[in-house]
Amino acid sequence: MTSKAELVNRRKAPLATPSDIESEAVKQISGALNILLADVFVLYFKTKNFHWHISGPHFRDYHLMLDEHADQIFAMTDEVAERVRKIGGTTLRSIGHVCRLRRVQDNEAEFVTPADMLSELHEDEAHLVLSMRAIHNLCAENSDLATASLLENWIDQSQRRSWFLFESTRQRGQE
Template sequence: MTTVTLGEPLTSSANLTDDATRDISGAMNSVLADVFALYFTTKNFHWHMTGPDSANYQQLLDEQAEQLFLMTDPIAERICNVGGRTLCSISHKARTQLGDDVVYVKPSAMLAELSDDNKVLTTTLRNVHDLCNKHHDIVSASLIEPWIDEAELRTWFLVEATQHDDRGVAQS
């Protein structure tokens, strides 16, 4: 098995400067790590959801997790296309991700945490979008735009869901 070091650049058709390749691939790898972390958190909360609305929340979280997972290939492929290297392993991802591990969380706290995490992802995506624009990487910026919209929608659905307490009663 041949091992390639992360520092070894890939051949790229993106025609970006070395600085752009380094900056964009680094930022996109951080996004990739955060998306995987949010995917795992979302699936974990899906599996551990309890209460009267658990079936509805599980469906919502399953849809959101699928949306997050579908982001991973385009992110990784774009990193390679600009000449960068992607995350290599779970341990590499763990060194670059945000987040923490919690054993049990109440349903309302799960939804609030996911809402906050999606807000953070939205901000990160906007910052990476700005970085791509700075380096005139229109393709990466264009890929990111629908992900910003999706993150905002996930946040909105989660905020709406948190308008109910852990017994499913609307909060005033």
């Protein structure tokens, strides 16, 4: 069995990952990516919440769409966190850490109309895109091409989800 002293020493072990990116840039980029990761976790949970609680005549379509969106959003989490580690940063360690960094707000209402759910998720996706563009600019300034490339794909995915959410909220006569 491992002694308490050994466990304490392990916890102190450095997580130094070699990187060709300047240390200050690593701090800035990993900090921005951790905020993005927190937002992605919150958006994932909110999307699943709405997926579980959607109701009404378009239930099946919305339920399936939100499940698909949640899967796409969740798939980002590991990629974002691993990118932070690859460049030499450390990433989120707890739900509390997520709550301290996140900018996407929860929705704990007992009932939310389907239109309001989709509109709120549309706004959250738009926020995510703006955030990712800012991080992309930071990466470009620091020649972090790999992170910038990943962000381009995530922006495209988020814009697609945003488009679907927007189109799903259109009323007759708005076509």
